[in-house]
Amino acid sequence: MIPEFLLRAWLAGLTLAAVAGPLGCFVVWRRMAYFGNTLAHSALLGVTLGLLIGVDLVLAVAAVAVVVAVLVVALQQQRRLATDTILGILAHASLAIGLVVLGLAGSVRVDLLGYLFGDILAVSWGDIVAMGVGGAAILAFLAAAWRWLLFATLHEEMARAEGARVLALRLALMILIALVIAAAMKIVGILLITAMLIIPPAAARPLARTPEQMAVLAALAGMVAITGGLALSWHLDTPGGPSIVVAAMALFVATQSTAAVRAVLSER
Amino acid sequence: MATAAFDPPTKPLVAIRHAQVRFGHVVALDDVDLTIRPGEIVTLIGPNGAGKSTLVRVVLGILRPRRGRVERRPGLSIAYVPQRLAIDASLPLNVDRFLDLPHRHSRGEKRAVLADVGLADVEDQALATLSGGQFQRVLLARALLAEPDLLVLDEPAQNIDYRGQIELYRLVAELRKTRGCAVLLVSHDLHLVMRATDRVVCLDRRVCCAGAPETVGTDPVYAELFGATAATTLAPYRHRHGDGDGRVVPFEARRGGA
Numbered sequence: 001m002i003p004e005f006l007l008r009a010w011l012a013g014l015t016l017a018a019v020a021g022p023l024g025c026f027v028v029w030r031r032m033a034y035f036g037n038t039l040a041h042s043a044l045l046g047v048t049l050g051l052l053i054g055v056d057l058v059l060a061v062a063a064v065a066v067v068v069a070v071l072v073v074a075l076q077q078q079r080r081l082a083t084d085t086i087l088g089i090l091a092h093a094s095l096a097i098g099l100v101v102l103g104l105a106g107s108v109r110v111d112l113l114g115y116l117f118g119d120i121l122a123v124s125w126g127d128i129v130a131m132g133v134g135g136a137a138i139l140a141f142l143a144a145a146w147r148w149l150l151f152a153t154l155h156e157e158m159a160r161a162e163g164a165r166v167l168a169l170r171l172a173l174m175i176l177i178a179l180v181i182a183a184a185m186k187i188v189g190i191l192l193i194t195a196m197l198i199i200p201p202a203a204a205r206p207l208a209r210t211p212e213q214m215a216v217l218a219a220l221a222g223m224v225a226i227t228g229g230l231a232l233s234w235h236l237d238t239p240g241g242p243s244i245v246v247a248a249m250a251l252f253v254a255t256q257s258t259a260a261v262r263a264v265l266s267e268r
Numbered sequence: 269m270a271t272a273a274f275d276p277p278t279k280p281l282v283a284i285r286h287a288q289v290r291f292g293h294v295v296a297l298d299d300v301d302l303t304i305r306p307g308e309i310v311t312l313i314g315p316n317g318a319g320k321s322t323l324v325r326v327v328l329g330i331l332r333p334r335r336g337r338v339e340r341r342p343g344l345s346i347a348y349v350p351q352r353l354a355i356d357a358s359l360p361l362n363v364d365r366f367l368d369l370p371h372r373h374s375r376g377e378k379r380a381v382l383a384d385v386g387l388a389d390v391e392d393q394a395l396a397t398l399s400g401g402q403f404q405r406v407l408l409a410r411a412l413l414a415e416p417d418l419l420v421l422d423e424p425a426q427n428i429d430y431r432g433q434i435e436l437y438r439l440v441a442e443l444r445k446t447r448g449c450a451v452l453l454v455s456h457d458l459h460l461v462m463r464a465t466d467r468v469v470c471l472d473r474r475v476c477c478a479g480a481p482e483t484v485g486t487d488p489v490y491a492e493l494f495g496a497t498a499a500t501t502l503a504p505y506r507h508r509h510g511d512g513d514g515r516v517v518p519f520e521a522r523r524g525g526a
Binding site: 028029031147148150151153154155157158159160161162163164201202205208209210211212213214 | 325328329330346347348349350353355356358359360361362364365368369370371372392394414420
């Protein structure tokens with residue numbers, strides 16, 4: 001019998017992996033990894049504001065991340081600065097503002113470490129239900145818009161010429177990433193959130209022949225990482241979030257080296 | 269409607285009038301007119317920086333000119349084959365799934381359209397493993413699946429070899445005949461394009477000259493724009509096909525005479 005708190009942690013992790021896999025594929029295909037990092041940096045500001053105003057922290061983090069995402073798109077439309085510069089400015093500015101606000105609000109005590117590295121064992125049943133409902137909605141959107149999203153990912157102008165609302169699709173993806181990052185905060189923590197969006201798709205890539213296969217395999221890879229990481233954490237008493245990321249990394253190394261070995265063998 | 273009386277028997281798919289496009293202080297297009305009628309092949313030529321791609325973006329509806337009018341026939345369906353399509357190595361995509369973008373098609377439809385562009389048994393191949401010529405045909409096949417009224421090809425011959433270009437242009441000419449769609453083709457190679465084309469529009473921010481291929485080929489404005497080298501580059505080809513008077517003849521006639 002596994003303890004209930006571990007079961008809750010596992011279910012929450014599986015839900016996150018199911019959504020982060022397919023969504024993470026777009027992060028990888030569209031080279032948005034640094035964008036994910038920027039939103040993660042802004043999460044601390046979200047936490048601080050949430051505590052100050054007294055609203056649900058996941059909502060506060062999601063709201064700040066969505067604002068940052070919209071700012072990124074708005075600044076990109078100016079075409080004066082490269083995207084990585086824009087992302088760097090917003091990442092560090094939001095982190096700095098978060099820390100300054102935290103300093104100003106001296107009365108609020110924050111368990112910074114818990115937010116930075118996650119506290120997956122503190123997940124409640126309510127969290128799991130909320131993640132399940134939100135995750136299902138995100139997956140439904142991805143399924144409905146899948147081909148247009150892929151098309152716009154391949155070539156924005158080709159997609160626009162044939163009727164895709166490219167800006168709306170990009171904004172939708174960014175908002176979904178913001179939501180997933182907010183939800184993942186408890187599980188892997190602010191510092192490691194992007195790992196769950198990037199490592200499972202990267203691990204799935206050598207095994208996939210179509211985008212759909214890659215999305216499904218990425219979700220499965222994430223679930224394996226969650227399971228392995230929690231097992232590691234349980235047996236060796238290591239922190240949950242980092243253990244999950246280590247497990248995901250091990251999976252990535254395994255599929256990459258298998259692919260490399262196979263490539264060498266097939267060349268003979 | 270007052271204007272209806274002046275419309276030609278076939279209403280244009282796209283009619284651009286006096287279009288001006290500026291990027292900051294740079295005038296990319298100035299007072300440009302372009303009309304594309306159903307079923308005709310229009311070739312857009314001009315040197316680098318002439319605004320060809322800009323005009324294509326106006327036709328596609330991606331770019332709105334600062335001045336002038338753009339009229340599209342209501343319900344017009346446009347398919348676009350871009351100049352370049354770089355597929356990120358992280359995206360596994362085979363031909364079959366690519367043809368499903370943005371709308372899903374049956375296996376049979378996909379096989380048929382691949383046959384139309386002269387490809388067979390490539391459905392399961394990754395796009396990244398195709399040759400330049402094959403890739404170009406797959407792009408064309410995807411565009412055709414939408415059964416467009418207008419097919420826009422932006423420098424389709426740029427990354428394929430000479431023989432591949434000839435093949436591609438012959439294919440485009442044939443597709444126009446069998447499918448009846450209009451084609452807007454961008455090229456900086458006048459010689460290869462002219463054979464199948466109905467009308468050439470030569471662009472250098474403004475329309476320098478426009479008309480049937482024969483007219484443009486002999487127009488001094490064109491020679492001035494591209495320099496004398498163009499003439500020598502084109503000459504061996506003309507010679508090989510035996511029409512020594514320098515007049516450009518339709519592709520079929522040329523083949524018959526060769």
